[in-house]
Amino acid sequence: MNSAEVRLQALSKHYHRVAAVDDVSLTIEPGSMVALLGPSGCGKTTCLRMIAGLVSPSSGDILVNSERITRVPVHKRNIGMLFQNYALFPHMTVSENIAFGLDMRGIGKADAVKRVGHALDLVRLADFGGRFPSQLSGGQQQRVALARALVIEPAVLLLDEPLGALDKGLRESMQVELRALQRRLGVTTVMVTHDQDEALTMADRIVVMRDGRLEQVGTATEIYQRPASKFVATFLGASNLFNGTVERRNGGETLVTTGAGLSLSVDGVAADARDVVVSVRPEAVVVNRLNGSSPPQNVPNTIVAEIEQVIYRGFISHYYLKLQDGQELIAYQQNQTRDVAAAYAQGEKVIVRWDRSSNHVIAKD
Amino acid sequence: MSSDSQALAPASSRLVERIALRLTLPAVLLAVPILVFLAIFFFYPAINLLFFSLLTQDAKGVVGPPHTLAHYTRFFEVDLYLRVFWNTLRISLVTSAFAIVLGYPVAIVMSRSGPIVSRTIALIVIAPLIVSVVVRSYGWQLILVNSPNGLLNWALMSIGIISEPLAILYSETAVVIGSLHVFFPMMVLPLASALGKIDPNLEDCARTLGAPWWKVFLRVTLPLSVPGLVAGFTLVFSLTAGSFVTPVILGGTTATMLGNLIEQQIFVVYDWPFGAAIAMVLVLVVFAINTLSMRLLEGRRFRSVS
Ligand SMILES: Nc1ncnc2c1ncn2[C@@H]1O[C@H](COP(=O)(O)OP(=O)(O)O)[C@@H](O)[C@H]1O
Ligand SMILES: [Mg+2]
Numbered sequence: 001m002n003s004a005e006v007r008l009q010a011l012s013k014h015y016h017r018v019a020a021v022d023d024v025s026l027t028i029e030p031g032s033m034v035a036l037l038g039p040s041g042c043g044k045t046t047c048l049r050m051i052a053g054l055v056s057p058s059s060g061d062i063l064v065n066s067e068r069i070t071r072v073p074v075h076k077r078n079i080g081m082l083f084q085n086y087a088l089f090p091h092m093t094v095s096e097n098i099a100f101g102l103d104m105r106g107i108g109k110a111d112a113v114k115r116v117g118h119a120l121d122l123v124r125l126a127d128f129g130g131r132f133p134s135q136l137s138g139g140q141q142q143r144v145a146l147a148r149a150l151v152i153e154p155a156v157l158l159l160d161e162p163l164g165a166l167d168k169g170l171r172e173s174m175q176v177e178l179r180a181l182q183r184r185l186g187v188t189t190v191m192v193t194h195d196q197d198e199a200l201t202m203a204d205r206i207v208v209m210r211d212g213r214l215e216q217v218g219t220a221t222e223i224y225q226r227p228a229s230k231f232v233a234t235f236l237g238a239s240n241l242f243n244g245t246v247e248r249r250n251g252g253e254t255l256v257t258t259g260a261g262l263s264l265s266v267d268g269v270a271a272d273a274r275d276v277v278v279s280v281r282p283e284a285v286v287v288n289r290l291n292g293s294s295p296p297q298n299v300p301n302t303i304v305a306e307i308e309q310v311i312y313r314g315f316i317s318h319y320y321l322k323l324q325d326g327q328e329l330i331a332y333q334q335n336q337t338r339d340v341a342a343a344y345a346q347g348e349k350v351i352v353r354w355d356r357s358s359n360h361v362i363a364k365d
Numbered sequence: 366m367s368s369d370s371q372a373l374a375p376a377s378s379r380l381v382e383r384i385a386l387r388l389t390l391p392a393v394l395l396a397v398p399i400l401v402f403l404a405i406f407f408f409y410p411a412i413n414l415l416f417f418s419l420l421t422q423d424a425k426g427v428v429g430p431p432h433t434l435a436h437y438t439r440f441f442e443v444d445l446y447l448r449v450f451w452n453t454l455r456i457s458l459v460t461s462a463f464a465i466v467l468g469y470p471v472a473i474v475m476s477r478s479g480p481i482v483s484r485t486i487a488l489i490v491i492a493p494l495i496v497s498v499v500v501r502s503y504g505w506q507l508i509l510v511n512s513p514n515g516l517l518n519w520a521l522m523s524i525g526i527i528s529e530p531l532a533i534l535y536s537e538t539a540v541v542i543g544s545l546h547v548f549f550p551m552m553v554l555p556l557a558s559a560l561g562k563i564d565p566n567l568e569d570c571a572r573t574l575g576a577p578w579w580k581v582f583l584r585v586t587l588p589l590s591v592p593g594l595v596a597g598f599t600l601v602f603s604l605t606a607g608s609f610v611t612p613v614i615l616g617g618t619t620a621t622m623l624g625n626l627i628e629q630q631i632f633v634v635y636d637w638p639f640g641a642a643i644a645m646v647l648v649l650v651v652f653a654i655n656t657l658s659m660r661l662l663e664g665r666r667f668r669s670v671s
Pocket of ligand 2: 044
């Protein structure tokens, strides 16, 4: 399959003056899989439907391989789309469903039969061609929809919450399967999801959206480890956020102090910044007993906290802690021995610390 | 886990059975009044009618044995009666066909619009039912009158489309127009309901697969609306075939229908057995159309398989 590059240029869609999608610019590499991630109502579906041509943009442009398709009608765009409820034609068999797009392209009967068979093999449903959609399970229906979208060899594949209607176990195996198939075919894919795990598992690049705007674009590790905003930091996984002021600069290293008397040594603070937000992921935080010793003074990235609650989650435990000034802190720790988590008493004072490389300065709100 | 669900399955199906059983008795009781009503006022007269159509009427007008099929053979042998029979079929079919063609767009708009527009259209479509058939038919008579000062002729002549007045009144066309007006809602309402049940994503999906709007309609919308189409067709056909007032007022003597023939036989000729035979023919035609429609729908039962 020849891979296409998709470019969105200042794309906007307004409904009665309300922006569903607001000034979105994005380049999607040929053959890559991009996930639009964000809370419900942030404009993901609208974005996807504009690429498909089902919604016409209020302004901006869509380019496929540098060709402007903003005004090209849906049926001439050569785009495969997977709808959230699969949208299989109930009055057609599985084979007829898959052949529909080929038929619309005027592909001859013999060739069509061959390609439908190939598509059925691809989604491992070779024996199901004669069934009607209502005779298939949810997962099978999903695969038929996928075969139908892929058989036309689309320039771009669009997936709207593709796995949302499946139950958890099936969803996870389909994530892996879908991803492997996409890699193998090399079809440029845009996926919409509100599920961070799905985005992290499947996408080469994640586009975090908020209120119709792009919040951050990057790989899974970039987004997770270097969230650009408080919103991203808390939407993808959990984050401990500290508001602090710059205390001292020492070459590339900056010392930031927070209200609770915590000092953080961080890199990459802008030269003129005074007030900064620092995010620390819960899994970076190490919890230790005080063991009667006096708390260390003036050691960066270290502070005394009080245990509020420890939740045992199997191989990890979640520690809910509170700092002196009342700020909450979360720590995830692997359970080394059998009874570590249970050993802490509520209200017990502990010492928490983390590596300075875990401190990440957030650029905006 | 699996043994749990196996144990659960029969338990839940037994529960369903028990609920069903509990529902059966009161449900039957609820249907009793209408069943009794139908038995007395519909099935009994209908069966009576069947017997009447098989009896002989003597010169004094007394109806009794011997049993005979003579009325039926007479109906299908006399040209006049056969012509009325074909008139009836033709008028009903043409009316249904126009109802489909004119009703489909209305039903689409109704099913695709917001609640306000959709309810307004429904109201406009149903409104004619409030006015009696007689009044409506006389209204159409005023419009269609064949003289130059009939509303339609006057309008067409003053814009210069025609120079001679049209003779629409007292023709099949007039009966079709009148019937269409009366039975239009019977087409639009079931159609709109069927169209409303079609998932809009199906049409969007067909478009992304490369179908221009007219192919989306032919391959997706139309086939999925067949249940509504069949229901509407059956209703309009049956009601038109049985109509009596409209052909009298708008059809005159040229577009006589079976209903008028029955009325003549019973109230003018006083030939009750022959009138009954014609009525039976009408019932059979309508019954045949209904059965055919049901068959057509049953062939599509896959849609409800889950
Ligand atoms: N056809 C429409 N008319 C009016 N508002 C709409 C329409 N479609 C979407 N919206 C609004 O646009 C916003 C984004 O919707 P959507 O793209 O569906 O979000 P998401 O897929 O991220 O949940 C929502 O606030 C929604 O209410
Ligand atoms: Mg959505």
